[in-house]
Amino acid sequence: MSTELPLKIALFGSGRIGQVHARNILANPDLELAVIADPFIEGAQALAAGTGARAVATVDEAFAIGDLDAIIIGSPTNTHVDLISRAAAHGVAALCEKPIDLDIERVRSCRDSIRDSKSPLMLGFNRRFDPNFASVQARVQAGEIGRLEQLTIISRDPVPAPASYIANSGGIFRDQSIHDLDMARFFVPEIIEVSATGSNLFCDYIEEAGDFDSVVINLRGARGEQITIINSRHSAFGHDQRLEAFGSDGMLSAGNLTPTSVRKYTAAGAEEADPYLHFFLERYAEAYRRELDSFVQSIRTGTSCSPGFEDGLQALVLANAAEESARSGRVVKVGQE
């Protein structure tokens, strides 16, 4: 085991995603969870109990701890830009949940403000670390199916987020599809065209919010690759998270996950698997651990993080283009900034 001192971590946010990170930090002997910050101080306190971490209500208190090596940003979206900037100013590494911000101009100005920072900055597109998707991507990169021609990403949440969440989500493209748009860029970094359609099929309050509950996005890569993303805000059979990479020499797919390998055979049907893992906390548990490992590795070796800030920006550019296309009925061209 490591002879170095553990990295000292400040965690921002004690909600669902903060709890995931807290558990993974605590289970990693190379990390010390020094402080948990949340204006909802009871949440921070509950999460910190028995861990040795200090619970604080403000960002200032968190940074006042001193000697921080990294922060992990799991607080609401509108706090991200500020925390990223502060991390850069303090020379502290940061792992920030997506999106950087819903307003692309704020993202761009944040980019400008941290341009000279040398601190590692990772964007929390955790699905890049899912062992299944990562394996497909690595094997495609290794040429196992020749040239990549068509990529199909199916991504459906089990149930719609509540109306209050939807209202501040930035819409399905910026909130849900953005993960899949980043996944598209994981395989095909340079996207040149976006088209999309949206429908309201099952959720009244999403429709009332002016948002879609079901969308399809088509992307074109710089070499003509065709990428299709199919999203829905619900799925009766659990978190539907699959992709297929089709190339000149074959195809690689990554399917959904079941809790066990058990199959059932009766007069009603054969080979019935367990219901799929319900949602991202179960489905991407391993991805969150590997993401954290990668972040630590970058800090320890002084290499840049991947995915990084630019990936966060580009995914937002694509989400905005998809929204524009779905509203206008036209293909939208995008370029690297």
Place this chain on the structure above:
Amino acid sequence: MSTELPLKIALFGSGRIGQVHARNILANPDLELAVIADPFIEGAQALAAGTGARAVATVDEAFAIGDLDAIIIGSPTNTHVDLISRAAAHGVAALCEKPIDLDIERVRSCRDSIRDSKSPLMLGFNRRFDPNFASVQARVQAGEIGRLEQLTIISRDPVPAPASYIANSGGIFRDQSIHDLDMARFFVPEIIEVSATGSNLFCDYIEEAGDFDSVVINLRGARGEQITIINSRHSAFGHDQRLEAFGSDGMLSAGNLTPTSVRKYTAAGAEEADPYLHFFLERYAEAYRRELDSFVQSIRTGTSCSPGFEDGLQALVLANAAEESARSGRVVKVGQE
């Protein structure tokens, strides 16, 4: 078995598809293959040998046989309209391979010309009779997955047709995608919007012909249903013919077919299935048989055929709209005519 006289059939075309129909007619005790017509008389003669059918070179000779109950049209596309019209004029049933014609105006004028005909007319969208797709469609209709929301159709040919064929094919949308557009209408008869993108990824002579080798089509149904069709002119692993119907209560999928249920397990990998059935002759062998059975059933019972002329027309409308969308970068609205 039937006590009625067998139906007397004239088959037009002795090529690949004509041979499929000839075999199925001969294996059906309720049918008599009376005549095979092909201007390439050697083809007709070879196919007729030993079957009791007469080989002729011209349409006139075929119809001169007398007492025909039905014709099956497997000759080149540019002969379809004439043969359909003649069948109607003779009061003879017709089963015509798709498409009716590449020129939608000719299709419309054909429709007008046969408006008063009572003769059964079936369009050869054989995939509707594939037991796998037909089962999914029937179960969706029966409400097994609630309301249909998203339909994904993946359809890839094993290898591109030769350049000579491509040149006269009418393009990938009218030649290949048209099957999938009809499949979309099998599930969602009323389509209101079409968007599409095309790429040239692997086949020079298709690009030189001004055609695409890979396309993605998105359709919107009248109730907002989202349909995605993904096509390629090649597939290293055989005929890739799948669909998934996603509804409010679950999903039904139909997968590719292997010649056997054999699986292989080695140090290199586990559960490896046989390569998929290579192309439509193998993949849709049963569909062609069931299509013929349905045609016979319609004739015997005097009911109208499904799919019929209108389905052929609507599929062509959608193919044309997809082409227009791929060229213009805009969603194209379509309506029932």
Place this chain on the structure above:
Amino acid sequence: MSTELPLKIALFGSGRIGQVHARNILANPDLELAVIADPFIEGAQALAAGTGARAVATVDEAFAIGDLDAIIIGSPTNTHVDLISRAAAHGVAALCEKPIDLDIERVRSCRDSIRDSKSPLMLGFNRRFDPNFASVQARVQAGEIGRLEQLTIISRDPVPAPASYIANSGGIFRDQSIHDLDMARFFVPEIIEVSATGSNLFCDYIEEAGDFDSVVINLRGARGEQITIINSRHSAFGHDQRLEAFGSDGMLSAGNLTPTSVRKYTAAGAEEADPYLHFFLERYAEAYRRELDSFVQSIRTGTSCSPGFEDGLQALVLANAAEESARSGRVVKVGQE
């Protein structure tokens, strides 16, 4: 197509299995169904209706037809030896359903009596012609998994045969397991040891008949191969017909068959396939066709049939040994006769 005259066939038995053969003969242009013989003359007449075949009640009438090329024996077991002998005496090929007889001494004396016959004789172990099992066997023979070490055969009927059938069946080993014992010999022709156990788990009338409803058989091949056969007289999920060949370099398996490739995904479970094909008429439909093709091929080319008489005898030897082992609790050694 063939320019030779069709082979003239007499079919004995108009029951379930006779009907399978009748359909396959009629669908084969190289065969002529000349006569159907059954003492239950109404059965023969019903099956012959509209086929051109003559229905007769006696064996003598059937052979009196003249010019027969082959007989197919689908009549009750106790008629098999006589019909085989008659076919040999007439110099006519025979395809005989298993078993040759339940009394091994009658089988041996039949063997002696036809020793000098040159007429092709095939035993109806149709499962050797199942495309799935045949593929595994051929690939094992080709060395694809190295040396064969363990073979597992699972074979369960959907529902027990009625009490009246059980009473005359010869018991589960000679009636049901015999197919699997032949399958074992298809992979490992020389068996040297047999052990078996039997249980009465669910069917009272089988127990009252002194028979088992569930058995497990272990065989040892001459090179030490271990073969396990698991049988049951019932299976809630349809005809359970699988095998796995495990070798030094890997494994090949053949699984159960579904009518379609459709899968269902709901909150209750994922990837649910259709119920398996119900029983042998569906499961082995293709095997019966290929068996008949092989029989015809042997006649046409003058080569010996496989499986032949000796295979029928050896399977019975193994069935008897299994019965003896299950009754005595001891391993029974067997040798080639």
Place this chain on the structure above:
Amino acid sequence: MSTELPLKIALFGSGRIGQVHARNILANPDLELAVIADPFIEGAQALAAGTGARAVATVDEAFAIGDLDAIIIGSPTNTHVDLISRAAAHGVAALCEKPIDLDIERVRSCRDSIRDSKSPLMLGFNRRFDPNFASVQARVQAGEIGRLEQLTIISRDPVPAPASYIANSGGIFRDQSIHDLDMARFFVPEIIEVSATGSNLFCDYIEEAGDFDSVVINLRGARGEQITIINSRHSAFGHDQRLEAFGSDGMLSAGNLTPTSVRKYTAAGAEEADPYLHFFLERYAEAYRRELDSFVQSIRTGTSCSPGFEDGLQALVLANAAEESARSGRVVKVGQE
């Protein structure tokens, strides 16, 4: 999280299995790894480094630590009886790897010696905690497939243990099959008959040691249940660990595990999964964690452990009976002691 003090643990053995337990203890906040004992003191020291645990060479030193709550026995088999007795004498809980001992008389006398002990004692049949097998067992118990009739357990190691290990292993039945014999008892606790066969198919040094490399075992339960265990000392495609529970109303199976859900499709074959997890460290990683959790739970709640000492004894009785049957060619009857 718990407000109780962590349980203080002594771990015996720093080899492969000791390392598994050490990692799981360290990851469990409810446990404190106080001491690691191994006469190979360098092993103990290496494993203890940086963990806070003390490394000792002798059993006496380990127990001298004081205030121990539990010991975990991962040392060689011939130390198990002594350590179990000492744990009982100290009133300390014990989790002991299988087998208790290779000599059944020593096991029986150990049982007598600890008869009055109230300390929890768990036998390390970790596969009962595998989520896949545990799920099947629980669903069978819940009646999901009606009455259990036939159970098939396939269990093959990836490669034979080295000759030195084989020599002291007690033979394949007591070393490898014993896990499967316990699995059989997990489903059917009362076994009344055992028969077995063994072969030497691929490993010379196993044959020279007078042991088998491949065995098949049949068990009969008190209600007639038929259980088949198929073992091999090698498997080209990884750790082959499967079972099928067949009942009056259906079947439940648990299959092998792959590291990802990725599938590959090429001209050579379709749906190829990753190679299976290689061996027990990967395959049963989760089972070891859940076993430890269950052990802790028993200690905390003062309930008896399952599986316990009696399960270790009964599995050995069955292994001995299997050996006797394989040598004698006779069914061996066994009874509860």
